Amino acid sequence: MAEKSVTSANIAPYGIAIGNALSKSATPMNELIALRDRARDIVNAQGDLAAAVEALDAEIASRGAAKAGPPAGERFVAQIGGVVLPEKLRAEIEKSLQTAVMAEIAKLDTGGDLVATPLSKAKLLPSIIGSLFPGGITMGLVAYPPHQLR
Amino acid sequence: MSDPRTPVLCPSARCEEGNILLGLVNAHGRIDFLADRVEIDAKFVEVAKEGRLPEQRFRFSSPCLKRGCEKWDGERCGVAKILHQRAPELLPAEPDAALPRCSIRPACRWHGEYGDSICFTCSWVVTERGNRLEALIEQAATEL
Numbered sequence: 001m002a003e004k005s006v007t008s009a010n011i012a013p014y015g016i017a018i019g020n021a022l023s024k025s026a027t028p029m030n031e032l033i034a035l036r037d038r039a040r041d042i043v044n045a046q047g048d049l050a051a052a053v054e055a056l057d058a059e060i061a062s063r064g065a066a067k068a069g070p071p072a073g074e075r076f077v078a079q080i081g082g083v084v085l086p087e088k089l090r091a092e093i094e095k096s097l098q099t100a101v102m103a104e105i106a107k108l109d110t111g112g113d114l115v116a117t118p119l120s121k122a123k124l125l126p127s128i129i130g131s132l133f134p135g136g137i138t139m140g141l142v143a144y145p146p147h148q149l150r
Numbered sequence: 151m152s153d154p155r156t157p158v159l160c161p162s163a164r165c166e167e168g169n170i171l172l173g174l175v176n177a178h179g180r181i182d183f184l185a186d187r188v189e190i191d192a193k194f195v196e197v198a199k200e201g202r203l204p205e206q207r208f209r210f211s212s213p214c215l216k217r218g219c220e221k222w223d224g225e226r227c228g229v230a231k232i233l234h235q236r237a238p239e240l241l242p243a244e245p246d247a248a249l250p251r252c253s254i255r256p257a258c259r260w261h262g263e264y265g266d267s268i269c270f271t272c273s274w275v276v277t278e279r280g281n282r283l284e285a286l287i288e289q290a291a292t293e294l
Contacts (some may be wrong), residue, residue, distance in 0.1 A: 060177055073185060099193060106197035106204075108174060108191075112276070113206040115179035117275040118240055 023084060076101055159257045160219070162229065162277045163212035166203035167192045170211040170254060181209050181273045186254040205278035214259045231261040233271045240271045 018035055021027045078097060085093070163169055163199045171190050173183040184227040190198075190210070214227070221228040241247075255261050260268045 008199040038171065101193065102171075102188070102190065102194045103197050105171075105174075106194045107201060107221070109201055109207050110175060110177040112175040112177050113279045115272055117179040119236065119271070120279060121274070 002107065156257050157213040157239060158259050158262060159211045159254045159274060160214045160227075161209065161211050161258050161260055162275060163194055164200050165190065165208065165210055166212065167195050168212075171256065172209040172211045172252075175207050175209070175276055179274070179276065181250070181275065183209075183251050183273070184253055185251050192233040203278050206276065209277060211254050211258075226228060226263050227259050230263050230268060233260065233268055233275065234264045239286060240274055241267065241284070 018039065021032055021035055077095060078093070151186070159170070161172055169190055171184060171188045171194070173181040174181045177272075189248070195204075198208070204210070217221050219227075223231065247270070249266055249269045251262075251264060252258070252269065252272075260272060
């Protein structure tokens with residue numbers, strides 16, 4: 001007999017509750033609909049929360065970068081309802097998702113390296129950083145093995 | 151660096167397959183560090199090199215080359231030494247400010263040599279800056 005998931009105002013209608021409901025083919029339709037409707041209400045009530053977090057981050061940073069908290073992070077979900085996939089296939093899909101996400105991240109360019117910062121204005125000794133341009137210019141702080149110098 | 155078998159990591163390396171994506175250069179010129187250690191693959195390197203230099207847009211980590219690196223001063227990292235000298239100017243005003251998140255701290259060369267204070271400086275480090283010509287001109291102007 002299917003274990004009935006309990007949905008109430010006290011239990012968030014996602015995570016374990018939805019996972020349990022989806023993993024059991026015997027979950028009653030009315031329970032699935034109730035879970036879906038409750039979850040949809042919560043999503044709709046948030047509005048564009050992600051954009052709001054970004055706006056807050058930007059405002060906090062503009063008032064003093066040191067006070068800005070770390071980014072919340074990103075999570076991408078591909079949802080396939082009604083099926084339970086083999087673990088090996090799930091792992092392959094996860095790996096493909098990660099590769100796809102990283103390939104998109106590789107395109108990121110905020111131009112932040114062109115922003116003047118306290119460190120970018122520093123005059124560093126060429127004898128220490130091994131700059132190709134003598135004169136104390138901060139050309140970058142990357143470690144190049146001698147045979148890889150450009 | 152708790153385990154001597156763990157390679158010491160450079161936190162300002164090149165965009166090469168197998169290296170770690172340490173963080174992204176954000177619009178304010180600081181680094182948003184990744185929470186988890188993520189290795190970049192050939193696809194990432196291929197795509198990243200289609201744009202401006204990846205080292206202008208991201209921070210990467212790879213095993214420290216020590217004497218194989220031009221920045222090695224014979225005993226320790228020359229870059230970390232300079233950053234340590236600059237640290238007092240770049241420390242946050244709040245005495246209890248949290249360290250930036252970091253996926254390599256226990257194995258990081260810089261942290262191993264100078265401790266937590268260099269982590270606050272590290273978040274300002276962009277491996278390759280994009281305005282080389284402008285920096286040259288600015289430098290020349292200040293020295294006239």
